[in-house]
Amino acid sequence: MVGIVGYGSYLPRYRIKAEVIAKQWGSDPAAIIRGLQLNEKTVPGQDEDTITISVAAARDAVKRANINPQDIGAVYIGSESHPYAVKPSGATLIDALGIGPDVHVASYEFACKAGSEAMYVAYSLVKSGEMKYAMGIGADTSQGAPGDALEYSASAGGAAFIMGKEKVAAEILFTHSYTSDTPDFWRREGEFYPRHAGRFTGDPAYFKHIMGAANAMLEKSKMSPKDFKYAVFHMPNGKFPQEVGKRLGFTKEQLEVGWIVPWMGNTYSGSSPTGLAAILDVAKPGDSIFMVSFGSGAGSDGFIFRATDELPKIQNLGVKLRDMLLNNQIYLNYGEYAKFRHKIKINE
Amino acid sequence: MITARYHREIPQRYRLEAGKCKKCGFIAFPHRLVCPKCKSQDFETIRLSDEGKILTFTIVRVASDKFSKQTPFAVGIVELKEGVKLTTQIADVDVDKLEIGQKVKIVFRKIQEDGKAGILCYGYKAVLI
Known part of the structure; x- marks a missing residue:
């Protein structure tokens, strides 16, 4: 039996409400919250980045x-916001945790699915x-351009999963990856904010x-959707995971536990992994879990897990999502948020 | 460039590694070559616990250039379970609500950046439990 033998997640304490962002740009808060189904999102502290989030998880x-x-x-860390362009985030993490130096380390990147890639490998x-044992991590401190729809969703957080064969808490039964060249969202080298193709990010x-x-x-x-207790999909906003769940035949009840996006935002590479962590926090032995990530560019990694008798023994050994x-929570106004996210030009 | 010094200090800054004197039990953080109590040079490496309490603190409202965008922030002396006292920033907190005696957890955070293009320096900070 191979699967998850340990997991952890981390979210920063800082938040900004969608209402605050909408008012800043003269948009109707009610329409934004209803349309995107996002109430608020996490914001990394000034001393937090993908490395610190990964270490905590x-x-x-x-x-x-x-x-x-x-x-x-x-140790593999998937992220689209690695703090260094050249220097692996995992090198810092292994020294913080006392792993290695006899260890294979790499940074992964595939928009929002880099975390599930790390888990898969x-x-x-x-x-x-x-x-x-091998560890796969998905973490991000993603950026959305000021005034863009992504500014309501791009947030920070991550989750880490240790795979092993002994004392498996959630067995991995099946996996599948699906990829094609689809230019729905990208960030060119040297650009600070990503670009996206609007409605093209949906169906295609x-x-x-x-x-x-x-x-x-x-x-x-x-298996069919009714065989699963829980399902979690990548969460770019509140609406998309609910819609894709419905199209596949999953019910709202199956999605509810992992659907954390209305209060967390889109943690990019950490999105479906943090949703999975929220499910593992409460799942019972025998429960089947369906997870599919999505990364723009574009691709999806799918996993089918089954919780074992080991899971309840470890659920309370770490912080729950x-x-x-x-x-x-510590709520920020837009000015504080702009400072935290380096959106203000200042003299160095 | 602070690269070499930063690299040398990784064990204490990343993992709270300390030296415990095998003769008298004194814990040196950071590690020392000679025990200040019994002069022994025989140490074992231990990792300190990540929980403690605030012994005292101050609020920095005017900081040096590198930290000026973070003001106001708190710097305190934290006593860990082993009795070791360390000076550290206390993060994620309303500085006006801090109190001596509050319990804290040691976390891994970015401490400073060596300019716009230099290395990022990580280490420990405390957050309230």
């Missing part, structure tokens, strides 16, 4: 796995017998790739 993952960090043979290395991109991976997994597994999501 990974420390809880090691605690839950209760393993010697030295036994972890690979970590899982594959353990399954092949190449190493005992998000829905086509998620449904492609999802339908292939259902076919492979010979919804405890971070719904407690101790």
